[in-house]
Amino acid sequence: MATVKAVRGTRDLLPPETELWNLIEATARQVFARYNFGEIRTPIFEDTGLFARSVGEETDIVSKEMYTWEDRARAQSEKTQSLTLRPENTAGVVRAYIEHGLGESGQLQKLYYVGPQFRRERPQKGRYRQFWQIGAEVIGPPSSGSESPLRDAEVLEMLATLLQELEITGWTLELNSVGSAADRAKYSDVLRAALVDVAPKMCGDCQRRAVTNPLRVLDCKVPEDQPIIESLPKIGDSLGKDSKDHFAQVTAALDAAGVPYKLNRRLVRGLDYYTRTTFEFTHGGLGAQNALLGGGRYDGLSEAIGGPKAPGIGFAIGLDRLVLTLQALESTQAPAPAAKADAYIASLGESLNAAALVLARELRRAGLRVELGDGSFRLKKSFEAADKIARRIVILGEDEHQSGILTVKDFTTGTQTKVPRAELAAYLARPAGE
Ligand code: AMP
Numbered sequence: 001m002a003t004v005k006a007v008r009g010t011r012d013l014l015p016p017e018t019e020l021w022n023l024i025e026a027t028a029r030q031v032f033a034r035y036n037f038g039e040i041r042t043p044i045f046e047d048t049g050l051f052a053r054s055v056g057e058e059t060d061i062v063s064k065e066m067y068t069w070e071d072r073a074r075a076q077s078e079k080t081q082s083l084t085l086r087p088e089n090t091a092g093v094v095r096a097y098i099e100h101g102l103g104e105s106g107q108l109q110k111l112y113y114v115g116p117q118f119r120r121e122r123p124q125k126g127r128y129r130q131f132w133q134i135g136a137e138v139i140g141p142p143s144s145g146s147e148s149p150l151r152d153a154e155v156l157e158m159l160a161t162l163l164q165e166l167e168i169t170g171w172t173l174e175l176n177s178v179g180s181a182a183d184r185a186k187y188s189d190v191l192r193a194a195l196v197d198v199a200p201k202m203c204g205d206c207q208r209r210a211v212t213n214p215l216r217v218l219d220c221k222v223p224e225d226q227p228i229i230e231s232l233p234k235i236g237d238s239l240g241k242d243s244k245d246h247f248a249q250v251t252a253a254l255d256a257a258g259v260p261y262k263l264n265r266r267l268v269r270g271l272d273y274y275t276r277t278t279f280e281f282t283h284g285g286l287g288a289q290n291a292l293l294g295g296g297r298y299d300g301l302s303e304a305i306g307g308p309k310a311p312g313i314g315f316a317i318g319l320d321r322l323v324l325t326l327q328a329l330e331s332t333q334a335p336a337p338a339a340k341a342d343a344y345i346a347s348l349g350e351s352l353n354a355a356a357l358v359l360a361r362e363l364r365r366a367g368l369r370v371e372l373g374d375g376s377f378r379l380k381k382s383f384e385a386a387d388k389i390a391r392r393i394v395i396l397g398e399d400e401h402q403s404g405i406l407t408v409k410d411f412t413t414g415t416q417t418k419v420p421r422a423e424l425a426a427y428l429a430r431p432a433g434e
Pocket of ligand 1: 293
């Protein structure tokens with residue numbers, strides 16, 4: 001019978017790699033806390049309409065990549081509902097912001113999240129159908145200062161700090177402004193007009209987008225379309241004075257803080273909700289899927305999904321890609337040896353198993369990392385197992401049990417010692433060989 005395997009584009013994360021995942025998450029949580037962010041956890045599935053109205057009907061995400069199903073009604077009072085596994089988390093956060101009236105406090109809301117997202121993309125290295133994002137949003141009523149370019153600069157400076165704390169070097173921050181909603185509408189018209197002559201030479205998707213949502217033509221990845229896209233009018237030429245001033249203040253603050261960036265006038269990002277500042281951090285070590293994280297400002301998003309005016313800015317980091325980047329950087333250095341347990345407890349005989357559990361519990365309560373063997377193993381087998389996974393072996397035979405004096409062998413030095421039970425935890429806490 002064929003075995004059941006993880007679904008294409010999904011994967012299991014196993015130890016010890018999961019340690020790296022946890023370390024990254026813990027570092028992110030610490031950094032976000034210093035910038036006064038709090039954690040939000042939104043549901044993994046939402047009403048499909050949420051994504052259509054925020055991310056945008058014409059985006060690749062909504063038009064091709066969502067996991068959507070009709071949820072059956074369980075009772076007469078329930079309606080069937082179209083549900084979707086979240087392809088990103090900003091829409092869910094803004095929905096929660098509206099639903100809980102978070103703007104009513106008048107305060108800026110600073111929220112971060114960590115969790116899986118789902119997109120039916122073509123899987124390859126660094127691109128999965130279930131992937132993880134660490135993201136954050138800064139959102140609030142205009143009176144909270146949510147539109148200020150300082151917010152954009154602060155978020156970007158925080159990201160530079162996070163990458164530094166993770167010891168990720170060699171990244172590039174690419175930065176652009178896609179202008180206000182009005183600028184974007186103006187640019188859409190300019191693009192639509194420019195596309196009339198050239199769109200027939202482009203791919204099917206672009207021919208459609210040229211009419212429905214011309215900005216999305218700029219996301220096209222088809223190689224033959226690139227020279228045409230390169231020749232199209234640039235969004236920078238459609239920016240109004242306010243957008244230009246806003247962007248100039250973002251870059252001035254980044255210059256002052258010493259955060260390096262590169263202007264990329266083509267960076268529009270593949271989601272419809274962005275306005276003004278957009279950005280992406282890329283890393284050369286990632287190969288084809290080189291975007292580590294992306295984000296931008298979304299001043300009209302709350303209103304687009306029926307909420308009050310609530311400008312905001314946010315980002316999402318690809319956690320899978322952070323891990324790949326760190327692994328690539330680490331493999332250029334000496335790999336860290338896997339951490340071994342402080343002790344392996346070998347009971348001699350099944351009748352001592354219960355006593356061994358009590359001893360292990362004592363040592364674990366003292367904060368030690370302890371592996372518990374089994375009394376049915378022969379001593380030789382216990383030694384072999386212990387040598388692989390622990391720094392020391394503690395032998396619990398009938399004599400040791402009665403006398404309270406344990407036999408401990410240190411695998412680094414090869415020495416064997418007798419240690420009174422009361423001193424055992426302190427002894428085992430010492431570095432190997434001491
Ligand atoms: P986006 O939500 O499209 O702005 O993406 C933000 C970040 O999430 C990207 O820069 C990637 O690092 C990561 N990401 C997006 N899609 C995937 C995917 N299918 N697999 C792995 N990471 C992804």
